[in-house]
Amino acid sequence: MPIHENVGRLIQLAKRRRMIFLALTAVCIATWSLSSRAKPNDEVPYPVGYRLWTHVRTVLIGPQSPAFESFGGLHHIYANEKAMEGYRAGRFPDGSVLVFELLETRENAGVTAEGPRKRVGVMVKESKRYAETGGWGFESFQGDSQTERRLNAAGRTACFKCHEPQKNRDFVFSEYRK
Amino acid sequence: MTIEKKTCLFVSFVMLISSLYLWAKPEDVIAYPAGFRDWNHVRSALIGPASPAYQEYGGLHHIYANKKAMEGYRNGKFPDGSVLIFDLSEAKEHHGTTIEGRRKFIDMMVKDGKRFADTGGWGYERYAGDSQTERVLTAQAKTACYNCHATKKDNDYVFSKLRE
Numbered sequence: 001m002p003i004h005e006n007v008g009r010l011i012q013l014a015k016r017r018r019m020i021f022l023a024l025t026a027v028c029i030a031t032w033s034l035s036s037r038a039k040p041n042d043e044v045p046y047p048v049g050y051r052l053w054t055h056v057r058t059v060l061i062g063p064q065s066p067a068f069e070s071f072g073g074l075h076h077i078y079a080n081e082k083a084m085e086g087y088r089a090g091r092f093p094d095g096s097v098l099v100f101e102l103l104e105t106r107e108n109a110g111v112t113a114e115g116p117r118k119r120v121g122v123m124v125k126e127s128k129r130y131a132e133t134g135g136w137g138f139e140s141f142q143g144d145s146q147t148e149r150r151l152n153a154a155g156r157t158a159c160f161k162c163h164e165p166q167k168n169r170d171f172v173f174s175e176y177r178k
Numbered sequence: 179m180t181i182e183k184k185t186c187l188f189v190s191f192v193m194l195i196s197s198l199y200l201w202a203k204p205e206d207v208i209a210y211p212a213g214f215r216d217w218n219h220v221r222s223a224l225i226g227p228a229s230p231a232y233q234e235y236g237g238l239h240h241i242y243a244n245k246k247a248m249e250g251y252r253n254g255k256f257p258d259g260s261v262l263i264f265d266l267s268e269a270k271e272h273h274g275t276t277i278e279g280r281r282k283f284i285d286m287m288v289k290d291g292k293r294f295a296d297t298g299g300w301g302y303e304r305y306a307g308d309s310q311t312e313r314v315l316t317a318q319a320k321t322a323c324y325n326c327h328a329t330k331k332d333n334d335y336v337f338s339k340l341r342e
Contacts, residue, residue, distance in 0.1 A: 051342065055215075055219035057278060061276075067275070112224040
């Protein structure tokens with residue numbers, strides 16, 4: 001076999017390898033982008049900086065309340081700017097975030113003070129993403145953690161079921177205390 | 179002295195006096211903190227009947243701080259212009275749940291090192307209920323505010339701490 005034929009075959013082989021490599025790369029990129037598109041991030045993000053948002057109202061739920069087991073303690077509601085529009089207009093725009101911050105209480109000599117944070121409940125308004133639950137996404141973060149999520153799918157459905165009777169107030173219970 | 183000069187002098191004198199009056203008058207008044215409900219929420223507490231403070235401060239209160247006062251909480255020294263609000267509401271209990279009722283009053287502290295030099299740089303005022311005009315503290319009561327807050331001198335006369 002003449003040398004130049006051998007060289008020609010080697011070049012062809014290298015070309016084929018390059019084609020296979022490029023094709024595999026393309027498949028990888030396509031799979032990755034499709035998977036990230038098919039699995040939209042439905043997770044409600046931690047409401048970073050909510051303590052500097054507007055304080056809406058406060059309630060203390062004591063042992064005599066039937067809600068004590070689930071919600072016992074002192075809770076504050078905080079709203080970001082868009083959610084404040086919602087309180088004023090009755091309809092919460094996309095991007096509204098409401099925080100239900102639940103604290104333990106410490107009683108001493110007739111004074112009930114705030115104790116450690118029990119959890120941070122969050123409602124995020126995104127009409128399309130959360131179309132099945134009134135446009136609101138629900139989540140609850142444990143204690144001071146920004147990553148430890150407390151709700152599974154059933155838990156989130158339970159949130160919505162309880163908020164559902166408030167439909168004419170866009171599923172929100174609280175009212176802004178002036 | 180010509181009549182023109184006299185008139186001119188008189189007019190300047192009147193202007194000087196009136197401007198001094200306008201400048202001096204606000205000294206007595208600590209303005210209502212419009213929009214304080216949208217300031218930062220510092221902390222809250224419920225003062226019940228078993229507390230010795232119940233008679234005056236009984237109910238649910240919140241502390242609110244403007245931006246400058248927030249700097250104060252962070253670095254321990256409140257700059258001039260800091261305003262702190264103690265917003266007290268009646269506490270209404272029903273089936274184990276305590277909610278906020280009517281506003282009883284708001285107490286406020288305003289930092290102005292020069293203007294309130296005699297009381298640690300802070301001026302004190304109280305507005306009754308939801309009123310933005312009804313100031314209820316006498317000079318004596320203001321001194322009482324200061325005397326109580328003087329125990330917190332190391333903390334720039336502030337009792338509350340920011341809950342993170």
